[in-house]
Amino acid sequence: xxxxxxxxxxxxxxxxxxxxxxxxxxxxxxxxxxxxxxxxxxxxxxxxxxxxxxxxxxxxxxxxxxxxxxxxxxxxxxxxxxxxxxxxxxxxxxxxxxxxxxxxxxxxxxxxxxxxxxxxxxxxxxxxxxxxxxxxxxxxxxxxxxxxxxxxxxxxxxxxxxxxxxxxxxxxxxxxxxxxxxxxxxxxxxxxxxxxxxxxxxxxxxxxxxxxxxxxxxxxxxxxxxxxxxxxxxxxxxxxxxxxxxxxxxxxxxxxxxxxxxxxxxxxxxxxxxxxxxxxxxxxxxxxxxxxxxx
Ligand SMILES: [Ca+2]
Ligand SMILES: [Ca+2]
Numbered sequence: 001x002x003x004x005x006x007x008x009x010x011x012x013x014x015x016x017x018x019x020x021x022x023x024x025x026x027x028x029x030x031x032x033x034x035x036x037x038x039x040x041x042x043x044x045x046x047x048x049x050x051x052x053x054x055x056x057x058x059x060x061x062x063x064x065x066x067x068x069x070x071x072x073x074x075x076x077x078x079x080x081x082x083x084x085x086x087x088x089x090x091x092x093x094x095x096x097x098x099x100x101x102x103x104x105x106x107x108x109x110x111x112x113x114x115x116x117x118x119x120x121x122x123x124x125x126x127x128x129x130x131x132x133x134x135x136x137x138x139x140x141x142x143x144x145x146x147x148x149x150x151x152x153x154x155x156x157x158x159x160x161x162x163x164x165x166x167x168x169x170x171x172x173x174x175x176x177x178x179x180x181x182x183x184x185x186x187x188x189x190x191x192x193x194x195x196x197x198x199x200x201x202x203x204x205x206x207x208x209x210x211x212x213x214x215x216x217x218x219x220x221x222x223x224x225x226x227x228x229x230x231x232x233x234x235x236x237x238x239x240x241x242x243x244x245x246x247x248x249x250x251x252x253x254x255x256x257x258x259x260x261x262x263x264x265x266x267x268x269x270x271x272x273x274x275x276x277x278x279x280x281x282x283x284x285x286x287x288x289x290x291x292x293x294x295x
Pocket of ligand 2: 083226227228229230231232233259260
């Protein structure tokens with residue numbers, strides 16, 4: 001493993017955890033350590049990397065990724081190698097008869113037949129609408145509440161502590177010791193074939209119009225798949241606008257999501273990009289991965 005920064009990170013280890021009666025989950029151990037969180041580039045520098053002119057308001061939005069600052073992860077943790085799949089989620093639902101927020105009619109977001117982003121009904125993790133589900137697709141139309149119920153169920157069943165990753169843990173695991181915009185460097189166009197992002201943008205054709213089966217692309221330096229792209233991933237953390245997170249407070253009741261999705265222009269799948277949404281929000285491009293505190 002090559003580390004481009006001086007930040008210390010011990011080597012990640014691969015674990016196959018056999019839970020009692022629960023499908024084997026692939027987890028990677030991420031040791032404690034320090035990393036640089038956020039974007040080391042100004043909005044103007046980011047724009048230069050992308051080779052595209054953005055509006056001032058888009059660029060202003062990138063300020064939430066600054067300042068670039070050191071963060072210490074005090075305790076090592078295990079994180080799932082893959083996004084939680086339809087098969088994983090189905091096991092939970094079968095055992096608990098759980099109904100997701102989408103299934104309870106809170107409303108969902110997706111694309112209509114004209115490709116416009118809009119509120120939709122009658123879609124769910126079982127029936128995403130735009131595609132036919134497969135067991136190894138990442139689960140979508142799951143809210144932060146639904147993801148939280150999933151980890152509660154898994155914890156109870158396995159007598160272990162599963163939860164969502166904090167925003168800091170997510171970025172630490174995604175960076176794997178690098179400070180660049182992406183796993184492969186700073187330019188989104190060099191990521192062709194390395195993640196599942198929006199195909200139509202910059203002629204970015206990665207072979208998947210919608211979601212890809214989890215693990216279809218190369219893993220990052222920690223052995224984690226699809227940290228960037230495929231589906232955005234909920235984090236445990238309430239959204240705090242201003243870095244450093246530990247010095248500031250949430251200004252809303254939103255939770256963080258990270259990593260970009262299959263419908264993200266590739267530049268939006270950069271490691272430091274931050275999203276946030278309410279706890280019932282559910283959509284066609286947002287899922288999650290899980291953390292296990294200890295074996
Ligand atoms: Ca794609
Ligand atoms: Ca992802």
